[in-house]
Amino acid sequence: MTNTPAAGEHEHGDDHDHDHEAHAGHDHDNDHSGHNHGGHDHSHGGHSHHHHHAPVQGQGRAFALAVTLNILIVVVQAVYGVLAHSTALLADAGHNLSDVLGLLLAWGAIWLTARRPSARYTFGFGSSSILASLANAGLLLFACGVIVAEAINRLLNPAPVAGFDVFVVATIGMIVNGFSAWLFMRGQEKDLNVRGAFMHMAADAAISGAVAVSGLVILGTGWTWLDPVMSIVVVAVIVYGTWGLLRDSIRLALDAVPPGVDLQRIRSFLAQQPGVTDVHDLHVWAxxxxxxxxxxxVVMPAGHPGDAAVDGMVIALRERFEMHHATLQVDLGTSDHHCTLDRPPRSH
Structure with a gap:
């Protein structure tokens, strides 16, 4: 899972957010859940804490249509998977269900980023997409375990498989997923959420095609063992994708540096700014x-450089490093500063 801006990101010239102070001797507890600094606050007005445009024209309809079609194919595959005794169809239904959840997450993320922060949720509601990713990954792994258990049971206790039914239903799934992928072709170059949806749908079309081929092989050879084997292959594909989702979701939930962000490059960039002699209390999270x-x-012994200089750093952080909400504090360096998070824990 890559942590990057959605399509149509604002590149505001004067809509940025920063607090910069020129006094020493204030509290440096930089826990981002609430900064408590003394001195003077140079926050600019007009900040709405969301920097995303509305979805591309027609994008909402594409998500709605793709979700509806994939829900229908999940129901059809699940029903015929049971009737045809095909664990491969059931596995493919599980995979398509995962993509429905993924589409809903991507669609919801676009909507959530447009919600304004409130007095209680001062960072807005975007982090709910991280929680949803965690739930999605957990449910998928549980479903994979159930499918594998059933596939092993079918290998030990073979049952007749309706190869023709498997072929027909899987072919329908391939067509639906191919059409869904086509819906997202237009916006995939500008929005990573849409690109992810396109890749999921295209991969699903390929997996459904593989299941359809297995149905034909079973129809011609009677190799019923191929069906549970194919379901295990499909599960392996799901687990491969889900494991990365679970890992990245846990990292983001723990406020780790997001994937693709080079913290050292950001530190070096800030340190190279005119008048800056040191950078500390640097925190990046999703x-x-x-x-x-x-x-x-940022330590600037010569004093505060003025709003325009700090604004320039904030804009550069957004454009070069995709930091959508940057808060910079100017220190004079007249006292020794240490991030409270770096201090050794007190003994109890």
Missing amino acids: LSTTGNALTAH
Whole structure:
């Protein structure tokens, strides 16, 4: 899962968010859940904390149509998987269900990033997409375990498989997934959410094609063992994709540096700015599956460089490093600063 901006990201010239201070001796607890700094606050007005345009024209309809079609194919595959005694169809139904959840997550992420923050949820609601990814991954892995258990049982206790039914239903799934992939071709170059949806649908079309071929082989040879073997292959594909989703979701939930973000490059960039002699209390985390946040203290012994200079750093952080919410604090360097998170824990 890549943490990058959604399509149509604003590149505001004056809509950015930063607090910069020129006084020493204030509290440096830089926990991003709530900064408590003294001194003077130079926050600009007009900040709405969301930097995403509305979805591309027609994108909402594409998601709605793809979700509807995939829900229908999940129901058909699940029903015929039971009737035809095909664990491969059931596995493919599980895979398509995972893509329905993925589509809903991508669609929901676009909607959530447009929600304004509130007095209680000051960072907005984007992090709910991270929680949804965790739930999605957990449910998928559980479903995979059930499918594998059933496939092993079918290998030990073979049952007749309706190869023709498997072929027909899987072919329908291939067509539906191919059409769904076509729906997202237009927007995939500008929006990673849409690109992810396109890749999922295209991969599903290929998997459904493989299941259809297995149905034909069973029809011609009577190799019923091929069906549970194919279901295990499909599960392996699901687990391969889901494991990365689970790993990245856990990391984002724990406020780890998002994938694709080079913290050292950001530190070096800030340190090279005119008048900056040191950078500390640098924290980067994910606001959602599509947005990043940053806080940092920059030491400038000559004093505050003015709003325009700090604004330029904030804009550069957004454009070069995809930091959608950057908060910079200016220190004079007259006292020794240490991030409270780096201090050794107190003994109890």
